[in-house]
Amino acid sequence: MNFEPLTLDRETDLLRKEVRAFLSDQRDFLKGGYIDCWSICEPAFSRLLGEKGWIGMTLPKQYGGGGRTYLERYVVVEELLAAGAPVGAHWVADRQTGPLLLSFGTEEQKEFFLPQIVRGECYFAIGMSEPDSGSDLAAIRTRAERVEGGWRITGGKTWTSFAMTCRYVLLLCRTAPPGSEAADRHKGMSQFILDLESEGVTRRPIRNLAGEDHFCEIFLEQVFVPENRLLGEEGNGWRQVMAELAFERSGPERFLSNFRLFSEGLDFLRTSGKGEIGARTIGRLAAQLMNLRQMSLSVAGQLQAGELPVNEASIVKELGTTFEQNLAEALRGPLAIEPGVDAGERMSSLLGKSILTAPSFSLRGGTREILRGILAKGLGLR
Amino acid sequence: MNEMTSIIEESVNDLFAEEVTPESIETMESGGFPEPLWSTFDGGGWTRIALSEEDGGAGTGLSGGYTLMRIAGYHAAPLPVVEAILGTYLLSASGLPIPEGLLTVALADQSPPGENNGRLLLPRVPWARHARGVVVVLPGRNGSTGVAWVDRDSYQVQEHRNLAGEPRDDVLVSSRKPAEEKLIHATSTEQVRSWFALGRAAQIAGAAQKALERTIAYANERRQFGRPIGKFQAIQHQIAVQAEQLYAARCAADTAIAHLGTPQEWECIAAAKILSGEAVGIVAGTAHAVHGAIGFTKEFALQLDTRRLWSWREEYGNEDHWSRRLGEFCLALGEDRLWTFLTAQTG
Ligand SMILES: Cc1cc2nc3c(=O)[nH]c(=O)nc-3n(C[C@H](O)[C@H](O)[C@H](O)COP(=O)(O)OP(=O)(O)OC[C@H]3O[C@@H](n4cnc5c(N)ncnc54)[C@H](O)[C@@H]3O)c2cc1C
Numbered sequence: 001m002n003f004e005p006l007t008l009d010r011e012t013d014l015l016r017k018e019v020r021a022f023l024s025d026q027r028d029f030l031k032g033g034y035i036d037c038w039s040i041c042e043p044a045f046s047r048l049l050g051e052k053g054w055i056g057m058t059l060p061k062q063y064g065g066g067g068r069t070y071l072e073r074y075v076v077v078e079e080l081l082a083a084g085a086p087v088g089a090h091w092v093a094d095r096q097t098g099p100l101l102l103s104f105g106t107e108e109q110k111e112f113f114l115p116q117i118v119r120g121e122c123y124f125a126i127g128m129s130e131p132d133s134g135s136d137l138a139a140i141r142t143r144a145e146r147v148e149g150g151w152r153i154t155g156g157k158t159w160t161s162f163a164m165t166c167r168y169v170l171l172l173c174r175t176a177p178p179g180s181e182a183a184d185r186h187k188g189m190s191q192f193i194l195d196l197e198s199e200g201v202t203r204r205p206i207r208n209l210a211g212e213d214h215f216c217e218i219f220l221e222q223v224f225v226p227e228n229r230l231l232g233e234e235g236n237g238w239r240q241v242m243a244e245l246a247f248e249r250s251g252p253e254r255f256l257s258n259f260r261l262f263s264e265g266l267d268f269l270r271t272s273g274k275g276e277i278g279a280r281t282i283g284r285l286a287a288q289l290m291n292l293r294q295m296s297l298s299v300a301g302q303l304q305a306g307e308l309p310v311n312e313a314s315i316v317k318e319l320g321t322t323f324e325q326n327l328a329e330a331l332r333g334p335l336a337i338e339p340g341v342d343a344g345e346r347m348s349s350l351l352g353k354s355i356l357t358a359p360s361f362s363l364r365g366g367t368r369e370i371l372r373g374i375l376a377k378g379l380g381l382r
Numbered sequence: 383m384n385e386m387t388s389i390i391e392e393s394v395n396d397l398f399a400e401e402v403t404p405e406s407i408e409t410m411e412s413g414g415f416p417e418p419l420w421s422t423f424d425g426g427g428w429t430r431i432a433l434s435e436e437d438g439g440a441g442t443g444l445s446g447g448y449t450l451m452r453i454a455g456y457h458a459a460p461l462p463v464v465e466a467i468l469g470t471y472l473l474s475a476s477g478l479p480i481p482e483g484l485l486t487v488a489l490a491d492q493s494p495p496g497e498n499n500g501r502l503l504l505p506r507v508p509w510a511r512h513a514r515g516v517v518v519v520l521p522g523r524n525g526s527t528g529v530a531w532v533d534r535d536s537y538q539v540q541e542h543r544n545l546a547g548e549p550r551d552d553v554l555v556s557s558r559k560p561a562e563e564k565l566i567h568a569t570s571t572e573q574v575r576s577w578f579a580l581g582r583a584a585q586i587a588g589a590a591q592k593a594l595e596r597t598i599a600y601a602n603e604r605r606q607f608g609r610p611i612g613k614f615q616a617i618q619h620q621i622a623v624q625a626e627q628l629y630a631a632r633c634a635a636d637t638a639i640a641h642l643g644t645p646q647e648w649e650c651i652a653a654a655k656i657l658s659g660e661a662v663g664i665v666a667g668t669a670h671a672v673h674g675a676i677g678f679t680k681e682f683a684l685q686l687d688t689r690r691l692w693s694w695r696e697e698y699g700n701e702d703h704w705s706r707r708l709g710e711f712c713l714a715l716g717e718d719r720l721w722t723f724l725t726a727q728t729g
Contacts, residue, residue, distance in 0.1 A: 263720050319630060373615070
């Protein structure tokens, strides 16, 4: 295991400048300067990014993609996150569903979905967790049964982010006959592309503690999914989901969720005469942030080289989300202001929002304990 | 990693694996000089590694030197590799002759060196008692760095040690000022100081890796309640966190090495010393927790790594020192330039 430092070439520099210039013209979309901005859906903004060619950048040109590298995508994404841009709508489709469709999808699926994803018009949700299956993902019960012309799915998913805004969800289901999972729980699962507007689907938002409605419950009753919406091979679901998670765990969103608190907090300290009190805290956080970026870039380089750096991705996610969770904890002392929820009081609301969203950082995408377990195995603990 | 670096890595690893013995370490700890190790090391020309190829170096600049320092840290090599390599480099850069034998370095840049009845006092100089002489780093004219040579004949030492038993001697020079001083232009003493901090960060990355490897091996081998303790989730998670800290520290050191000679050199080194310092408490603490009582003995080798880690994190500025400095730097940038700075690394 290693995190080799990586050099970005000149071309990414030009791309970065282009993104910055674009963002400086998007005052309306950016005035929120959001905390946890990849949980904020703005389809109009997503379509704008699509026009610029900044969604599905790594997908091949034949499907409308940019044919660019993971490092180029990295540069675009980190610029968007640092600005607090509302990138939630297309986030999952861009980060993981696109690459997954490319690896496992049929030609028809690629031709149908990828161009829409790239345009910023087609949004996907992640359909893994269920009420009785969180960390223990292999315990899912939602079941798909073969019927004429396709499958019939019954069960339900929960905590599905953006299920109200997304047209599709990539659903992990059991496809092996009931009872057979006793032999090997990881076998007999498959992934389906489910149109959330299908008959038999009910969706309901779940309000979170910060008062937002971004995650949802999905109820599935005898929902018909045509044959051509099975993704990959029947029974290969577990392997596909694991590939998906490597994309999900190492990106800059794992440490930049609340970057606005850091950058604006630094200015607040400086301009309110608290620079001296805060310097040590700022320095320590800056060092961690610089390093997380290097580690995450290094993983992007490994993904680009076609590797599947599962352990490295787990490390980035664990250290990154710990950093995000610690940000408000570390800054609240030197800032010495009351955290609030009123957008009018900028610093107070950045702090308040960071505190309220922090618990989710180390849960979504696999909990801290699960990541440590993966890593322990990767280290050779038997 | 380029080819030259892997060649260095391999040769130095072989050398230290062979020559660093419990006896050589014991010799150092009891105040002696590990002559056989030194003569192999010196004979291989490794102190010149950071020089140009014409001068007997590897042609990798400082970066090859740091690879060596990391590996020396991994093997707990009882030699002042950081001071010997960087001291040689400083003499060469300033145009002073490079003497035969072990040399060490004293950074006298920050406050004027203490004076003692008209004699120069240089505190806590690594291995000064065994050295042929000390390379003294002083503030030069117009922000440059002054380098002077003080021969062993012209100083006395008061012997001290750090937690690892490595010599850290107070040096009392017989004159008020070193005789001859040469300048290294376009290099500030601040920068020179940071190179030494990076040396300790590289050594920490090496020693922390060794501590992690020992911990994993021990967890797989030691059995309690009828199974290896590495099977217990509580142990697994502690070791996972320990590994995260090591890999973060290692990445920060490697990043700083990759940024030598770039505009972000100093900031990356600051980050490396902060992250390696932060890692030490967790890496060493977990290593001992997992090893139980056996790890608390002098006999068991884990203490070679952990006592070094606890010493090195303090030397050339601990994480609090560097955090304050890096924090002041970031605060001066302000919000607008902060992100530009953060993304300036690696491109
Ligand atoms: C904001 C947010 C968005 C989300 N979005 C989505 C989404 O879009 N799609 C989706 O499918 N899911 C989503 N999730 C669900 C997320 O993946 C789960 O919350 C997560 O996998 C944990 O499952 P759980 O909440 O059921 O907790 P549990 O699995 O019940 O865990 C509770 C606690 O027990 C610990 N634990 C569990 N098993 C072990 C073990 N073997 N060893 C040690 N400790 C253990 C956990 O680490 C945790 O601390 C989202 C969650 C959040 C908070």
